[in-house]
Amino acid sequence: MTTRHFGAPVRRNEDATLLTGQATFVADVRLESMLHAAVLRADVAHGVLGAVDTSAARRMPGIVAVFTAEDLGEQWAPFPLLVPPPPIAGLTFNTATHVPLARDRVRHVGEPIAVVVATDRYLAEDALAEIVVEVEPLPVVADIEGALSADATLLHPHLGSNLAAHAVQQKGDYEHAYSRADHVVSRRFVYDRGTSVALETRGVVASWDAQSSELTVWDTTQAPIPIRNALAARFGLLESQVRVIAPFIGGGFGPKVMFYPEEVLIPWISMRLGRPVRWIEDRQEAFFATTQERGQVHEAELALASNGTILGARDVFLHDTGAYAPYGLTVPINTQCTLLGPYRVPAYYSEFRVVFTNRPIVTPIRGAGRQHGVFVMERLLDFAARDLGLDPVEIRRRNYLRPDEFPHNHQIYFQDSAPLRYDSGNYLPALEKAADMIGYAEFGARKSRARSEGRRLGVGIVSYVEGTGIGPYEGVRITVDPSGRVRLATGVGTQGQGHFTSFAQIAADHLGVAVEDVMVSTGDTRHFGWGTGTFASRGAVVVGSACEGAARAVRRKILALAGELLEVAEDDLRLAGGRVHVAGIPERGFDLGELAVRANPLRGAVKPGTEPGLEATSYFAPDMGSTASGVHAMVVEVDAETGFVDILEYAVVHDCGRVINPMIVEGQVQGGVAQGIGNAFYEHLDFDEEGQLLNASLMDYLIPTATVMPKIEVAHMETPSPLNPLGVKGVGEAGAIPVAAAFAQAVEDALSDAGVEIREIPLSPERVFELIQRADAEEGP
Amino acid sequence: MQIAVTVNGRLHERSVEPRRLLCDFLRDDLGLTGTRVGCEHGACGSCTILVDGESARSCLMFAVQADGAELTTVEGLAPDGGLHPLQAAFREAHGLQCGFCTPGILMTMLPFLDENPDPDEAEIRTALSGNLCRCTGYQNIVKAVLIAAGVATNGESSQ
Numbered sequence: 001m002t003t004r005h006f007g008a009p010v011r012r013n014e015d016a017t018l019l020t021g022q023a024t025f026v027a028d029v030r031l032e033s034m035l036h037a038a039v040l041r042a043d044v045a046h047g048v049l050g051a052v053d054t055s056a057a058r059r060m061p062g063i064v065a066v067f068t069a070e071d072l073g074e075q076w077a078p079f080p081l082l083v084p085p086p087p088i089a090g091l092t093f094n095t096a097t098h099v100p101l102a103r104d105r106v107r108h109v110g111e112p113i114a115v116v117v118a119t120d121r122y123l124a125e126d127a128l129a130e131i132v133v134e135v136e137p138l139p140v141v142a143d144i145e146g147a148l149s150a151d152a153t154l155l156h157p158h159l160g161s162n163l164a165a166h167a168v169q170q171k172g173d174y175e176h177a178y179s180r181a182d183h184v185v186s187r188r189f190v191y192d193r194g195t196s197v198a199l200e201t202r203g204v205v206a207s208w209d210a211q212s213s214e215l216t217v218w219d220t221t222q223a224p225i226p227i228r229n230a231l232a233a234r235f236g237l238l239e240s241q242v243r244v245i246a247p248f249i250g251g252g253f254g255p256k257v258m259f260y261p262e263e264v265l266i267p268w269i270s271m272r273l274g275r276p277v278r279w280i281e282d283r284q285e286a287f288f289a290t291t292q293e294r295g296q297v298h299e300a301e302l303a304l305a306s307n308g309t310i311l312g313a314r315d316v317f318l319h320d321t322g323a324y325a326p327y328g329l330t331v332p333i334n335t336q337c338t339l340l341g342p343y344r345v346p347a348y349y350s351e352f353r354v355v356f357t358n359r360p361i362v363t364p365i366r367g368a369g370r371q372h373g374v375f376v377m378e379r380l381l382d383f384a385a386r387d388l389g390l391d392p393v394e395i396r397r398r399n400y401l402r403p404d405e406f407p408h409n410h411q412i413y414f415q416d417s418a419p420l421r422y423d424s425g426n427y428l429p430a431l432e433k434a435a436d437m438i439g440y441a442e443f444g445a446r447k448s449r450a451r452s453e454g455r456r457l458g459v460g461i462v463s464y465v466e467g468t469g470i471g472p473y474e475g476v477r478i479t480v481d482p483s484g485r486v487r488l489a490t491g492v493g494t495q496g497q498g499h500f501t502s503f504a505q506i507a508a509d510h511l512g513v514a515v516e517d518v519m520v521s522t523g524d525t526r527h528f529g530w531g532t533g534t535f536a537s538r539g540a541v542v543v544g545s546a547c548e549g550a551a552r553a554v555r556r557k558i559l560a561l562a563g564e565l566l567e568v569a570e571d572d573l574r575l576a577g578g579r580v581h582v583a584g585i586p587e588r589g590f591d592l593g594e595l596a597v598r599a600n601p602l603r604g605a606v607k608p609g610t611e612p613g614l615e616a617t618s619y620f621a622p623d624m625g626s627t628a629s630g631v632h633a634m635v636v637e638v639d640a641e642t643g644f645v646d647i648l649e650y651a652v653v654h655d656c657g658r659v660i661n662p663m664i665v666e667g668q669v670q671g672g673v674a675q676g677i678g679n680a681f682y683e684h685l686d687f688d689e690e691g692q693l694l695n696a697s698l699m700d701y702l703i704p705t706a707t708v709m710p711k712i713e714v715a716h717m718e719t720p721s722p723l724n725p726l727g728v729k730g731v732g733e734a735g736a737i738p739v740a741a742a743f744a745q746a747v748e749d750a751l752s753d754a755g756v757e758i759r760e761i762p763l764s765p766e767r768v769f770e771l772i773q774r775a776d777a778e779e780g781p
Numbered sequence: 782m783q784i785a786v787t788v789n790g791r792l793h794e795r796s797v798e799p800r801r802l803l804c805d806f807l808r809d810d811l812g813l814t815g816t817r818v819g820c821e822h823g824a825c826g827s828c829t830i831l832v833d834g835e836s837a838r839s840c841l842m843f844a845v846q847a848d849g850a851e852l853t854t855v856e857g858l859a860p861d862g863g864l865h866p867l868q869a870a871f872r873e874a875h876g877l878q879c880g881f882c883t884p885g886i887l888m889t890m891l892p893f894l895d896e897n898p899d900p901d902e903a904e905i906r907t908a909l910s911g912n913l914c915r916c917t918g919y920q921n922i923v924k925a926v927l928i929a930a931g932v933a934t935n936g937e938s939s940q
Contacts, residue, residue: 015872016864018880021815021855025881028814122800199819199827199881199915250817250881251915283820496879496916663875667921671878674918698824698913706909706919 005505006726009663010515014248014500023248026203026218031276034205035064037266038124039279040114040131041288042106045358045691046141046153049106050134052114057130062123065273066131067265068114069103075234075268076100079259083328085165086413092166096156098324098361100261106135107155107323108360109691110288112261117269117277140358140691144295144320147355155323155356164325165354169336171411172347174303177312181303185383189298190760191372191740193320194683196293196365197703198495200250201286202260206267207276216243217267221523222256223533225491228525230259231267239529246523252495253675254365255291257535258326287696292685293331293365295320295357296372302380303347308388308395312347315339315376319354319369322361329354331362331369333415334467338737339373340410340420342427342463342629343399348412358691364535366675367736368415370466375761378462378741382748383757392745393435396463400427415536416470418624426719427463430631430653433715434461437651438633447749456640457648458750460742461633468628468656468730469541469721473621474531476546478507478554480614482600484578484593486511486518488550490543491531493523497539497732498664503547505660506726510551511558512575513592530619537628537730540660542620545724549618557614561599562590626721628729630654632673632742634710638750643769645681645747647710655717657729665731666714672735673712678704679736680743684762751775784848788813789857797844804828806844807854815855815884819913826912829885830854836889855884858891867891867929876925878916886912890926900930 017023054066069076079097102111114131118124139153146152147162155162178184205218215237221227221244228244231237249256262279270277281289298317304310319332336350385395401408403426410420435441443459450457479487488507494500504518511518521527559570562580566573566588574583581589590598592614600612635649652669659665682702686694695701720727744758747768755775760767785794788811797806802821807813807830816839819827823841830839831853859865864872867887877883886909893908894900900908905926909919 011872012875014880015877016868018877018883019855019864019868019871019887020859021813021884023880024814025817027818028808030809030812030814121805122798197913197915198879199825199913200817200879201819248881249879250819251879253915283822283825496877498878667875667878667917670918670920671916672918675915697822698820699822703913703915704918705911705913706906706923709906709919711920712918 005508005515006660008661010501010505010661012498012501013504013516013520018248025200025248025250026205026220027280029205029218029278031207034276034278035117035119035273036121036124037115037117037269037277037279038121038128039112039262039285040116040128041285042102042109042111042113044106044135044137045109046138047106047135048138049102049104050136053132054114057116057127060123060127060130062119063116063127064119065117066114067269069101072100076103079326080230081328082259082326083330085329086333086417088167088169088413090168092163094159094164096159096164096324096356097326098261100264108358109693110285110360111323115265115269117273140689141356142358142687142689142691144297144318144355144357147357148353155358162356163353164321164356165329167329168351169412170349172312174312174314174347174349177347178303181311182306183304183384183387184301185380185387186301187380187383187759189300189376189379191294191296191375192762193292193295193685194679194762195287195685196253196255196290198251198253198256201281201283202256202290203280204262204266205276205278206270208271208274210274214241214243215267215271216245218245218247219263220249220256221246222252222493222495222535224493224523224525225529225531226533227259227263234264235271243526246493249493249495252534254368254535255363256495257533258291258363283698284696287693288360291361291363293362296335298376300376300380302384304384306388308384308390308398310343310345310399313339313345314349316351319352320357320359320362321354322357322359324361325354326361327363330364330415333413334369335372337373337412337414337420337467338370338465339377341374341377342401342425342465344401359687366672366733368733370737371679371740374462374464374738375741379744379759382745393431393440393461396431397428401425414467414625416625421624422465422627423721423723424719425465425627425629426655426717427629430629430655430717431463434631434633434651434653437713437715438635438649440633456638456750458636458638458746458748459633460746460749461631462738462741462745463631464738465627465629466537466730466734466737467625468537469622470536470538470625471622472532473619474542474546475528475617475619476543476550477528477615477617478550480554480592480596482593482596484591486513487521488518488547489521489528490546491525491528492534492539492543495534497668498661499539502540502660502664503543506544506547507551510555513578517578537732537734540728541626541724541730542622544660544726544728545620546618548725549620550616553616553618554614557616558592558595562595565598620724622723624723626657626723626729628656628731628734630734632738634742634746636746636750638747638768640751640754640772643765643772645768647677650710650712652712652735653715653717654731654734655719656731656734657721658718658727659716660728662716665716668731669714669735670712672733673739674704674709676736676739677709680740680761681763684764782845784845786847786850786852788852789854799843799845801844802840803842803844803847804839807839813854813856817881817884819882826889827882827885829888829912831888831892834892836892855887858887870929871925874921874925874928876917876922882912882914886914886922894926894930898930899932902927
């Protein structure tokens with residue numbers, strides 16, 4: 001077998017369709033007699049919901065129907081809990097999931113109250129304004145820290161508190177580590193909310209076909225199969241009667257894994273009215289109705305020996321889940337686990353409380369809580385290094401796990417309920433490489449030179465690990481088509497990660513065909529009906545490994561049939577150029593398409609124990625995730641007069657095991673870093689005390705533009721994972737995870753003579769300016 | 782209102798409501814869905830098209846304002862079914878991931894390159910600053926535009 005394609009920067013199969021405007025996104029689906037829906041949403045963050053009068057709206061031109069919670073009948077039911085919590089001893093877990101349409105109470109701005117269906121979206125929006133909603137306002141739980149106070153209003157009174165969950169995980173004996181420590185650093189850290197801003201907002205188009213009794217749903221989801229299964233269960237249909245298609249998706253980043261009200265409402269309305277219905281979220285809605293992430297407050301502590309060796313870590317934090325908690329503990333557990341990073345931490349005490357607030361719902365966004373853990377640990381290391389007179393690079397070097405310490409068991413549970421165990425890693429060379437790329441050794445001189453010219457430069461360099469590629473499983477079916485092209489189908493959706501190419505590369509190598517002749521289908525439950533979805537940086541690992549299995553099986557079938565027909569031993573056959581032939585005699589063989597026809601005879605028998613066709617399905621189910629890792633380094637320039645931070649240089653050394661396509665991996669890392677930079681400095685959801693979002697537009701909520709993004713230099717290291725046949729680890733989220741920690745260290749370094757300490761994210765020019773002012777004031781004149 | 786608009790060389794005469802956005806007219810009335818709508822308030826640039834040869838945001842125009850105009854959408858870039866050199870450069874440089882913002886970026890860069898046939902990186906970044914991309918971090922978009930301008934060659938690293 002040649003390994004020509006695996007590891008090569010193959011150009012993407014999907015690009016031509018996307019570049020010419022031919023790709024179908026959900027909002028592009030147009031069906032005969034299609035109706036258009038618009039959603040009325042709560043405009044207060046907390047209140048008792050009274051009458052919803054839709055009579056005037058129903059009389060508006062073009063209005064076909066208006067639905068409220070009352071109209072849903074038995075379909076009104078809270079959504080299922082999407083991710084059950086790990087079996088942590090002593091866990092408190094209070095389930096409160098969202099509902100299709102608010103009834104009795106609204107709990108965050110943007111919660112859906114009614115759906116208007118019209119012949120035209122413009123008319124549907126006109127009618128929204130005519131719906132009269134009675135709401136008796138309730139006191140708003142606006143911030144994390146107030147949520148558990150005795151006088152806080154309860155969001156879910158039946159739970160008796162605003163506590164959604166409480167969990168303690170520990171290893172070793174932190175108190176003992178503390179008692180024998182030479183030095184202890186303790187700090188409070190605050191990490192506030194941002195949002196994903198996929199350029200494509202969410203949308204659903206549903207069509208119930210009464211003649212065939214089939215429901216087809218086009219959905220901007222990262223997890224079409226779970227959506228299909230849930231819809232079938234809700235509507236009393238067989239799973240085979242429901243087809244969910246996640247076509248081209250304009251960015252996912254996590255929130256499109258959620259199961260949203262509109263994903264039930266729009267199909268239900270289509271069944272009810274017997275006509276196709278389309279709903280496309282507008283950008284303002286996306287700021288309330290699509291899930292968000294990142295509010296946490298940490299009280300953290302690191303106990304060290306005088307030489308900088310970590311003896312133990314302690315972290316107690318609050319996590320804001322918003323008005324409901326449908327996604328279980330994924331985000332806070334990621335925080336808890338990822339804090340340990342690439343370091344040897346003999347004792348760890350980590351406790352978190354998840355609280356309900358009157359804010360939009362929190363579910364994972366790219367990084368999914370890992371950012372917070374990395375931020376807390378890296379900041380504590382920075383402060384400890386300063387106190388102990390160590391270089392930030394040196395303190396990390398002293399605490400890294402060594403290559404001979406893998407697999408490394410951290411003795412706590414990860415988000416997938418498996419033990420947190422690192423499969424492999426090699427951290428020190430990545431640190432050295434990144435330090436080299438950013439010019440770390442010479443930076444002190446560069447900084448002094450710049451300072452003498454009145455400029456403030458700073459450098460940041462941090463490490464992280466990322467648990468990737470978790471189970472439960474994914475599958476792939478590969479079929480040699482009679483045309484000679486190869487069909488590859490999998491259940492996960494795709495949102496720009498290059499699945500059409502990476503998966504094709506794996507298959508092409510085994511089958512001796514060109515990458516562009518492997519036609520990949522993702523995210524259509526009709527094409528492949530088993531699996532979970534695209535999340536947790538798992539596509540390449542789990543689906544990729546299933547591709548490998550299916551491709552090997554099809555290869556065996558090709559060799560067996562060709563060997564029989566050509567009367568030669570399989571070892572004497574070669575697969576290349578879309579043909580199977582006898583070694584050294586290219587003309588003696590078959591085109592694969594021709595062989596596919598032979599494998600599916602119209603007459604004669606398919607032998608007992610064999611199957612027709614050149615086709616195989618394979619599943620891959622990892623016991624646990626593979627641990628990717630990396631180091632990010634940046635040089636910034638801070639303008640102390642304005643607080644503006646310019647990122648001058650950015651270097652990433654990333655280890656995601658074997659790389660399938662370096663071009664795609666670099667793209668993923670660059671994009672992740674961009675999101676991380678947004679999170680660190682530009683993006684902040686600004687809620688007031690009434691739970692109202694003050695910057696719900698792309699004019700007011702800033703995501704990085706081309707002029708503020710630095711050039712990102714990426715170097716790959718490959719420490720193969722022993723947990724899958726390809727040796728790969730995930731990369732989708734990695735770029736976003738350590739950026740804030742590196743940014744904080746770099747900005748602090750640039751302001752080292754001002755004595756600024758950074759313990760919060762996001763920053764902004766105003767906030768950096770305030771921190772400088774405060775440090776000046778504390779220092780005195 | 783009755784309007785006559787030429788889109789990608791083809792004349793369309795339609796009756797539209799005065800409040801109908803040009804992007805909705807193109808997508809839903811003419812079926813040219815390659816023009817994407819990302820924000821409907823002129824901030825993201827996904828819906829950028831050419832109006833009489835100049836970049837314009839089709840979400841900030843009413844269809845009636847395009848009466849008598851010549852429009853080009855992404856579907857009109859490579860009418861022969863292949864790729865325009867700018868499109869080919871985006872493929873070469875991995876200048877797109879999910880591809881949602883891409884048509885708007887192409888329609889922004891096309892007139893930019895006409896006016897600036899030999900741009901440097903800073904000029905490209907400035908010209909791109911009104912288009913949001915959430916996937917790429919822009920680096921490979923800049924590289925693609927450099928390739929299209931002939932400033933960088935295929936396979937040359939932008940690093």
